[in-house]
Amino acid sequence: MATILEIKHVSKFFGGLAANSDVSFSLDEGMIMGLIGPNGAGKTTLFNCITGYYPPSRGEVIFKEQKISGLEPDRVCRLGMVRTWQKVRPLAKLSVIDNVMVGALCRTNSLKTARELAMEQLKVVRMDNKPNFLAGGLPIGERKKLEVARALATQPQLLLLDEVMGGLNPAESDEIIQLILEIKKSGGITQMVIEHDMKAIMRISDRIVVINSGEKLAEGTPQEIVNNPEVIRAYLGDFHA
Amino acid sequence: MTVLLQSLISGILIGGVYALIGIGLTIIFGVMRVINFAHGDILMVGMYMTYILFTSLGIDPFVSIVITIPLMFLFGAFLQKLFINRMQGALPQNQILLTIGLGLIMSNTMMLIFTSDYKILSTSYSSESFNVAGISISSPLAISFLITAAITLLLYWFLLKTDTGQAIRATAQDREAAQLMGINVRWMSILAFGIGSALAGTAGALISPTYYIFPQIGGIFTLKAFVITVLGGMGSIVGATLGGVIIGVAESVSAVYISSGWKDVVVFVLFLLVLLFKPAGLMGKSRM
Amino acid sequence: MKPTFALIRTSAGTSPVAIALGVAILAGLFLFPNFVQSPYALHIMILFFLSTIQGEAWNIIGGYTGQYSVGHAAYFGAGAYTTMILMQYKQIPPWYGMLAGIGVALVVSLIIGSICFRLRGPYFVLASIAVAEIMRLSAMNLKDITNGAEGILITEIPVFKIGETIVTDFLSKVPFYYIGLVIALITILVTWMVQNSKLGYYFQAIREDQDAAHSLGISLPIYKNIALALSAIFTSLSGSFYAVYIGFIDPPTVLALDISVQIVLICIIGGIGTIWGPVIGAMVLVPLSEALRSNLIAQMIFKTGLTSEESGIGTFLKENLAHAHALIYGILVVVVILFMPDGILGWVKKLTAKKGRG
Numbered sequence: 019m020a021t022i023l024e025i026k027h028v029s030k031f032f033g034g035l036a037a038n039s040d041v042s043f044s045l046d047e048g049m050i051m052g053l054i055g056p057n058g059a060g061k062t063t064l065f066n067c068i069t070g071y072y073p074p075s076r077g078e079v080i081f082k083e084q085k086i087s088g089l090e091p092d093r094v095c096r097l098g099m100v101r102t103w104q105k106v107r108p109l110a111k112l113s114v115i116d117n118v119m120v121g122a123l124c125r126t127n128s129l130k131t132a133r134e135l136a137m138e139q140l141k142v143v144r145m146d147n148k149p150n151f152l153a154g155g156l157p158i159g160e161r162k163k164l165e166v167a168r169a170l171a172t173q174p175q176l177l178l179l180d181e182v183m184g185g186l187n188p189a190e191s192d193e194i195i196q197l198i199l200e201i202k203k204s205g206g207i208t209q210m211v212i213e214h215d216m217k218a219i220m221r222i223s224d225r226i227v228v229i230n231s232g233e234k235l236a237e238g239t240p241q242e243i244v245n246n247p248e249v250i251r252a253y254l255g256d257f258h259a
Numbered sequence: 260m261t262v263l264l265q266s267l268i269s270g271i272l273i274g275g276v277y278a279l280i281g282i283g284l285t286i287i288f289g290v291m292r293v294i295n296f297a298h299g300d301i302l303m304v305g306m307y308m309t310y311i312l313f314t315s316l317g318i319d320p321f322v323s324i325v326i327t328i329p330l331m332f333l334f335g336a337f338l339q340k341l342f343i344n345r346m347q348g349a350l351p352q353n354q355i356l357l358t359i360g361l362g363l364i365m366s367n368t369m370m371l372i373f374t375s376d377y378k379i380l381s382t383s384y385s386s387e388s389f390n391v392a393g394i395s396i397s398s399p400l401a402i403s404f405l406i407t408a409a410i411t412l413l414l415y416w417f418l419l420k421t422d423t424g425q426a427i428r429a430t431a432q433d434r435e436a437a438q439l440m441g442i443n444v445r446w447m448s449i450l451a452f453g454i455g456s457a458l459a460g461t462a463g464a465l466i467s468p469t470y471y472i473f474p475q476i477g478g479i480f481t482l483k484a485f486v487i488t489v490l491g492g493m494g495s496i497v498g499a500t501l502g503g504v505i506i507g508v509a510e511s512v513s514a515v516y517i518s519s520g521w522k523d524v525v526v527f528v529l530f531l532l533v534l535l536f537k538p539a540g541l542m543g544k545s546r547m
Numbered sequence: 548m549k550p551t552f553a554l555i556r557t558s559a560g561t562s563p564v565a566i567a568l569g570v571a572i573l574a575g576l577f578l579f580p581n582f583v584q585s586p587y588a589l590h591i592m593i594l595f596f597l598s599t600i601q602g603e604a605w606n607i608i609g610g611y612t613g614q615y616s617v618g619h620a621a622y623f624g625a626g627a628y629t630t631m632i633l634m635q636y637k638q639i640p641p642w643y644g645m646l647a648g649i650g651v652a653l654v655v656s657l658i659i660g661s662i663c664f665r666l667r668g669p670y671f672v673l674a675s676i677a678v679a680e681i682m683r684l685s686a687m688n689l690k691d692i693t694n695g696a697e698g699i700l701i702t703e704i705p706v707f708k709i710g711e712t713i714v715t716d717f718l719s720k721v722p723f724y725y726i727g728l729v730i731a732l733i734t735i736l737v738t739w740m741v742q743n744s745k746l747g748y749y750f751q752a753i754r755e756d757q758d759a760a761h762s763l764g765i766s767l768p769i770y771k772n773i774a775l776a777l778s779a780i781f782t783s784l785s786g787s788f789y790a791v792y793i794g795f796i797d798p799p800t801v802l803a804l805d806i807s808v809q810i811v812l813i814c815i816i817g818g819i820g821t822i823w824g825p826v827i828g829a830m831v832l833v834p835l836s837e838a839l840r841s842n843l844i845a846q847m848i849f850k851t852g853l854t855s856e857e858s859g860i861g862t863f864l865k866e867n868l869a870h871a872h873a874l875i876y877g878i879l880v881v882v883v884i885l886f887m888p889d890g891i892l893g894w895v896k897k898l899t900a901k902k903g904r905g
Contacts, residue, residue, distance in 0.1 A: 294669045294672075294673075342881065342885070345885055346884070346885075349888075351668050351669050352615040352668075352672070353884050353888060355615070355617075355669065355672055356615075356811070356812075356815060356880055356884050357880070357881060357884045357885070359617075359808055359880065360876075360877045360878075360879075360880035360881040360884065361877070361881060362877070363808070363873055363874070363876055363877030363880070364874060364877035364878060364881065365877075366873075367871040367873050367874035367877055368871070368874065370867070370870050370871045370874075371867045371868065371870070371871040371874065372867075374867060374870060375870055475805075478803075478804050478805075482676065482677075482680060482804075485673050485676075486677075489670075489673065518688070520684070520687060520688040521684070521688055523680070523684050524681055524684045524685065524688070527677045527678075527680050527681045527684070528681065530673075530677050531662060531674060531677055531678070531681075534666060534670060534673070534674050534677075535662065535665060535666075
């Protein structure tokens with residue numbers, strides 16, 4: 019399978035502190051990559067480096083055989099990579115459909131087309147029954163789903179989900195898991211998922227990368243990861259600290 | 260050489276007053292995260308207060324600060340309690356607009372009472388000066404500088420050595436943490452606004468013998484206060500002290516070497532450069 | 548919090564009654580000078596148009612895009628000064644001066660945008676003020692071009708001709724009335740078009756969350772600059788219009804911080820980010836501040852018998868209230884910010900929504 023994203027020796031320093039140091043791995047088209055690690059391990063920083071929010075201090079990011087590190091987030095999005103936010107960022111004073119339309123307008127200039135595309139994505143996340151609700155007034159579960167719909171509306175080839183199940187109850191988490199698997203099944207979209215819920219990540223991921231203290235600790239299939247002694251030590255160490 | 264020295268010294272002298280204005284703004288910003296657009300108008304109220312005390316009771320402007328300081332403190336505390344406090348945590352834009360509105364009310368109320376005519380508070384020493392090594396120094400500026408220096412030192416002592424001062428600094432550093440430590444954050448905000456207003460009012464009192472007094476004078480000083488605090492780093496008291504002196508010197512030197520008309524342009528250009536290239540200011544940590 | 552349907556698009560459900568009402572108001576506005584000859588009434592209407600243009604123009608960058616510029620005097624002054632300089636010293640008719648003013652304002656907006664849009668929140672506000680102040684001080688100092696603090700007084704407005712036909716002669720207030728009305732309508736129309744286009748969606752996305760907007764493919768510098776440029780065009784037009792109408796400009800009347808603040812307040816008081824907010828703001832502010840300026844309020848107080856014209860308080864009010872007309876701006880903005888953060892329009896909407904729910 020073709021490689022869609024390659025992260026090569028990416029490091030990010032803040033002052034003297036390394037939030038990421040020398041992280042390398044790659045994603046194949048159509049797969050789901052899980053990204054796990056203790057709190058403060060540098061997962062979100064890595065997302066920010068990949069999507070253009072910070073230029074990496076060292077190393078480069080290759081997306082579809084094109085170097086994208088150093089590009090602004092809007093360019094990255096236009097190239098076909100989009101992310102969601104750990105702390106959701108709804109456009110609060112806009113309606114649900116308008117939120118998704120903003121995403122869809124990335125690919126069209128016509129409001130009519132954008133509205134149709136947005137409606138399709140709302141169907142995917144099963145929110146097509148409330149297009150005119152204000153995004154700011156939605157409960158957390160629906161705000162998370164709205165964020166996924168909005169990201170999908172930009173018609174990405176690579177979708178980066180940052181703790182999209184965080185703060186959800188088991189039923190809601192389950193719905194998101196189904197959603198992620200459906201997106202995979204529909205084909206054409208590769209996904210990278212940061213998640214704390216171990217059970218969920220083991221269930222959905224094809225491969226997993228473990229990050230600890232900014233460095234890549236391990237990479238492998240879910241099975242390999244659960245049996246990796248270093249990972250177990252890092253996690254147990256983390257829990258007992 | 261004498262010209263340069265002359266303008267340097269008068270710049271430092273006026274810089275002392277600017278420092279007071281800047282420290283006031285920076286304390287308010289530090290504790291409340293509100294940029295006070297009425298700061299210059301509060302200074303203007305201090306000027307009029309001094310003017311009234313002088314014309315009706317004959318109290319010397321430099322003496323009258325013992326009355327101005329507590330009154331302006333109460334005025335600021337009252338503004339905080341009644342208006343600004345309601346905006347804690349609101350959009351910064353709306354906080355700014357609220358203080359702009361309060362400033363408009365202050366300046367227009369003064370206009371209602373005193374008309375927009377320029378008032379002059381002339382003391383026997385208003386235009387006096389003395390010579391040190393061939394450099395002439397304006398007496399009122401020199402006195403005001405001494406008072407400024409004393410107040411600044413007193414303020415440093417208060418903030419560094421007293422419990423209340425430390426509580427204010429803790430609140431400025433991290434509001435939530437301060438609250439968790441049992442500091443009464445609301446009270447600190449009132450105190451901060453009171454102190455900030457008292458400082459602005461004092462600055463107004465100190466410059467009243469050398470400046471025209473009119474209701475719209477506040478705007479100029481609000482802008483200067485921003486320049487000073489941004490230059491020094493929003494929330495940094497040392498920075499504001501330094502910023503005040505730098506702006507004072509920049510103004511008086513460019514007035515001599517460029518032209519008095521362009522001196523404020525120099526200040527604003529400096530301001531933009533700092534915003535762009537060192538947004539955290541000279542002494543501050545970036546919060547952007 | 549219960550989700551609400553507050554943001555159902557209004558254009559989708561425009562009722563025939565509303566259309567009829569709109570047409571009637573429009574007709575009324577165009578026929579107004581035929582029925583009302585009072586120059587004072589025309590004057591108030593012209594000021595109302597002027598404020599509407601200013602408010603709508605600021606609304607694009609402040610209301611829709613969420614970038615609170617408190618330096619719009621820069622564009623107002625750019626329009627006013629360009630038009631006046633060309634007219635008074637080069638005898639170029641104001642129509643062309645207006646266009647030149649737009650050009651200058653666009654250049655200014657690009658410079659300001661490239662400096663200020665790197666900053667966010669309060670820092671953006673401060674930078675926008677600083678740039679406008681630099682322009683005011685420059686106008687004070689560049690005496691050869693701007694005549695400095697003395698300002699520019701028009702002695703004669705060149706008659707506007709196409710071929711040999713005189714189009715306007717500016718001898719009465721009526722031509723100004725129609726020019727103001729048409730510019731105001733164009734401004735409202737453009738705002739409406741922006742709101743119902745990709746631009747409008749992108750502007751509002753930037754207002755709601757810059758980082759989220761950025762991640763959805765929206766280039767922040769490009770769209771912020773487009774918003775500012777649109778806003779600058781109409782603010783500059785209002786400046787040109789004001790200058791020719793009043794016939795005199797100097798730095799304090801067209802470039803001061805007060806002007807920037809008034810422009811913001813029109814929008815804030817009416818309701819930001821809505822098409823009709825600035826119109827409502829202008830409708831409230833212009834008559835109120837004119838009533839104060841012309842001592843109407845003082846006269847009314849005398850009529851109620853609270854105090855007489857001859858009494859001490861009476862003379863005081865008569866002499867001073869006129870000067871303090873900006874007091875009303877201060878009081879209104881404090882009340883609006885504290886009690887109706889969505890402006891008068893938002894407040895009315897909320898009230899009617901509550902009533903609707905019973």
